[in-house]
Amino acid sequence: MIDWNKNLATTVQHTKQSGIRRFFDIASTMEDVISLGIGEPDFVTPWTIRESCIYGLERGYTAYTSNKGLYELRHAITHMYERDFQVKYNPNDEVLITVGVSEAVDLAMRAILNPNDEILIPEPCYVSYAACATLVGAKAIAVPTKSENEFKVTPEDLEKHITPKTKALLIGYPNNPTGTILEYDELLAIANFAQKHNLIVISDEIYGDLTYGERKHICFSALPDMKERSIILNGFSKAYAMTGWRLGYALAPKPVIDAMNKIHQYTMICAPITAQIAGLEAIRNGQKHMKKMVAEYDRRRRLIYEGFTSMGLKCFEPKGAFYIFPDISSTGLSSEEFAEQLLLRQHVAVVPGTAFGECGKGFIRASYATSVDNISGALARIKNFLDNL
Structure with missing residues (x-):
């Protein structure tokens, strides 16, 4: 009989399970659970977007696309x-359509990192970043940030962890799990750090459209001299x-997209045509729906x-x-x-902060990607939990 414990890949064995899943496995066996844990909108995809997919199926759009994705989608992106950031990309060779941003993170890591290369990853951060680096044999270097600074990473934080093996930096703002954003001057300081040390910067901007008040997202590659790296x-x-x-x-210089696409074509071939x-x-006609959802998130955020603050738990306001x-x-x-x-x-599901570093x-x-009723109910239960500790 084969001993699978000895035959599984070492990198996989050394990769930790997601710190999020255990609590949802427990919650799935319980009734009357209010979940504040899932990072997923509670809205249904807007009808016009769903309708476009249905119409595409009715017209017989069920085949492969180009490995890089539909040209019309790449051009629209x-x-x-x-239009939004004044940064120009060539739709022919500087864009790759992927199966979710999770695949894009994986492809970016595999395209640029060799075994024993180091990549700086500010924490707290999304759970898959370090795992993707580990799976390619590279070393994820955690860069701790401080709550008193709203967990914003600074060049001073990064300088403490730079070594001759450091090849790249991965940032994700607006941030999961903290809700932190970086202002222009703060991002510019990171850009200057990257130039000083000749680093590649992977910027995960999946939450870029979800900013509140007068704040507008700043695309990292739109900063001076940043598109090339x-x-x-x-x-x-x-x-x-x-x-x-x-x-x-993913948006990147042609050599990077070519490298990412080389992996993508052997593993995924292409993203599903219906999703594309x-x-x-979504890009052509989804803005009004997105703005309504963002306005609702803003209400829930407040x-x-x-x-949380009224019940005595310290937290900074997510932006x-x-x-x-x-x-x-x-x-x-x-x-x-x-x-x-x-x-x-109390049957309320949240995620421990240590899952993110x-x-x-x-x-x-x-x-707070759930209803106002759920949020209000969860807050009442959390207060009761604290009162009875």
């Missing part, structure tokens, strides 16, 4: 970036409520922020994405203990 990752899941469609894209048709409709990152250290419980006891006692100790992540 580049036009959008020129940047890989921009984005997609349709969050802004257009299209998580299940699995549609993302839907994505094209509700959950006021709720992007749809997450809040309250400090629960005053309870005397660890992040994992707080999340588990809250789930078992060691500097998430003493924090939890709560998503």
Whole structure:
């Protein structure tokens, strides 16, 4: 009999399971659970986007597309970036349509990193970043950030972790899990750091459309001299409520897109044509629907922020994405203990901050991508939990 423990790939064995899943596995066995854990819009994909897909199926659009994706979609994306950020990309060879941004992260890592290369990853951050680096044999170097600075990464933070092996930097703002954004001057400081050390910058901007108030997202490659060293990752899941469609894209210089496409053509071939048709409709006619959803997220954001602060849990006001990152250290419980006891006692699911890096100790992540009724109900249960500790 084969011993699979000895025959699985070493990199896979050394890759940790997602710190998010355990709590949802428990929650799935319980009734009356209010989940503030899932990073998924509670909206259904707008009808015009769904209708475009249905119409495409009726017309028989069921075949492969180009490995790089439908030209019309690539052209629409580049036009959008020129219009919104004044940065120009060639739709022929500087855009790749991917199966979600998750694939784009993986492809970017595999395209640029060799075994033993190092990539700087500010934490807290999305759970797959370090894992993708590990799976290519590279070394993910965690760069802790501080709650008193709203978990914003600074050049000073990065300088402490730079080595001769450092090849790249991965940033994700607006940030999952904290809701932090970086202002122009803060991003410019990161850009100058990247130039100083000749680093490639992977910028995950999937939450770029989800910013609040007068703040507007700043595309990293639109900064001075950054297009030539940047890989921009984005997609349709969050802004257009299209998580299940699995549609993302990468924007980068031609040699990078060629390398990413080389892997993509052997592993995925292409993103589903139906999803690409839907994505094209989203860009062309989905803005009004997206703005309505963003306005609703903003209402929920203010509700959950006021709720947590009123019950004595410290947290800064999130300015992007749809997450809040309250400090629960005053309870005397660890992040994992707080999340588990809250789930078992009050049937509210949140994610321990440590799922997103060691500097998430003493924090939890709560998503407000759910209804106002759910948020209000969850806040009442959390208050009851705290009152009875």
